[in-house]
Amino acid sequence: MYKSRKNIGILFILLMLIVILSFKLVFVKNKFITIKNQTISKEKGEKNITINKNVETQNKYGYNDILKCIGSNKSFEVKSINMVENEKCNVEIIYKGDIKLLNTSLNDLSKSKIFLNIDKISFNQNAKITNLNINFLKNK
Numbered sequence: 001m002y003k004s005r006k007n008i009g010i011l012f013i014l015l016m017l018i019v020i021l022s023f024k025l026v027f028v029k030n031k032f033i034t035i036k037n038q039t040i041s042k043e044k045g046e047k048n049i050t051i052n053k054n055v056e057t058q059n060k061y062g063y064n065d066i067l068k069c070i071g072s073n074k075s076f077e078v079k080s081i082n083m084v085e086n087e088k089c090n091v092e093i094i095y096k097g098d099i100k101l102l103n104t105s106l107n108d109l110s111k112s113k114i115f116l117n118i119d120k121i122s123f124n125q126n127a128k129i130t131n132l133n134i135n136f137l138k139n140k
Contacts, residue, residue, distance in 0.1 A: 066091060066136045069112045073105050079131075089138035090119060095130040099123070102130060109134070 063081060066089060070076050075097030082090045095102060109115060119133035 063089075063138065065114055066138065069109065069114060069136070073108065075101075075105065076109075083138070084135065087137055088116065089136045091134050091136060093132040093134060095132060096128075099130065114138075 066081070067078065070078060070091065070093060075095055077094045077096060079092040079094050082092075084090045095105070097105065106118065114137045116135040116137060119135055120131075121133075122131045124130070
């Protein structure tokens with residue numbers, strides 16, 4: 001009887017130690033996670049600053065740069081240029097080339113730093129003319 005009481009006492013003390021150590025482990029783990037999240041958010045903040053600097057340097061393009069970019073391909077003809085937003089310009093282009101070569105022409109155009117996206121493409125089967133609406137960066 002005395003031995004079983006002694007064993008129960010030892011098991012109770014060991015069980016209490018396990019519970020206390022488990023709580024300490026949980027608190028230390030939470031503290032580690034918060035410290036890790038703080039360092040990650042600081043690193044992300046630094047990255048955002050560098051990205052904003054790159055955006056500021058890109059926004060120094062004007063109509064001349066857009067016309068040079070489009071003029072590099074002889075089959076593009078500018079129909080109109082419209083300001084959409086502060087730094088966004090929409091250019092309506094007529095493509096009079098072979099439709100099979102349109103994809104390569106657009107790929108060459110998309111490599112430009114001022115190119116944003118293609119807004120609309122419409123094909124005219126009878127006149128063999130393709131109309132494109134393309135958005136560019138413009139700030140001047």
